[in-house]
Amino acid sequence: MILLSLLLQITPVAPIEKGTGLPPPAADEAQVLAPIEAMFAGLTARDPAAILAQVRPDGSATVAIQRADGSRAIRRxxxxxxxxxxxxxxxxxxxxxxxxxxxxxxxxxxxxAPYDFTVDGKVHHCGTDHFDLVRENARWRVLNVTWTQRSTGCEAR
Structure with a gap:
């Protein structure tokens, strides 16, 4: 979590539909990012239970893969x-x-957000993550994640 927090650069963006035109307070953003950071910590620890603790079971994970040979696949x-x-x-x-x-x-x-995925410190693949979250009982949980995945063009990040 500390590593991710140090690497995060929150991009100021205009909200999709808000009356004030101001981005949400940083504390709100941190609360939304917390279950994602916990999922990543679970992945690093190779702990499936830690990942599942951050999600709604009725959601899903979908990847759009672009292979080095140009072929593509989508897996849910x-x-x-x-x-x-x-x-x-x-x-x-x-x-x-x-x-x-x-x-x-x-x-x-x-x-x-764009992302890098490393294995033993070496970039394995990269792409863009898109997380949908819902707040229930004052706690944010990941409903869905959809991401692109490619193994070329990652070094420039």
């Missing part, structure tokens, strides 16, 4: 299936958001 998984794919291993996984944009309207929020 339930949160249970996504978490089941997180297995123990010796490699160290780290996902890092780069300058996330956070939008909040009442009890829904969206986070959009």
């Amino acid at each position: 998984q339930s949160w249970a299936d996504f978490a089941a794919g997180v297995k123990p291993g010796p490699e160290r996984y780290v996902e890092r958001l780069i300058g996330p944009a956070v939008e909040i309207d009442g009890d829904i929020a969206m986070v959009w």
Whole structure:
């Protein structure tokens, strides 16, 4: 969480539909980002339960893959299936958001950001993450995440 917080550069963006035209207060953004940071910590720890603790079970994870040969694929998984794919291993996984944009309207929020995914400190792939979150009982939870994934063009970030 500390590493992600240090790397975050909150991009000031005009809200999609707000009367004041001001971005949400930084404290609100931090609350929205907290379950995402916790998911990333669970991924690094290879702890499926830690990931599942941050999501609504009725949501999903969808990836749009662009392979080096130019072929493309889209894969959708339930949160249970996504978490089941997180297995123990010796490699160290780290996902890092780069300058996330956070939008909040009442009890829904969206986070959009480029990301890097490293394995043992070396960039494995990159793309853009899009998180949909909902607030229930004063707690933000990830409903869905959709991301692009490619292994080329990542070094320039």
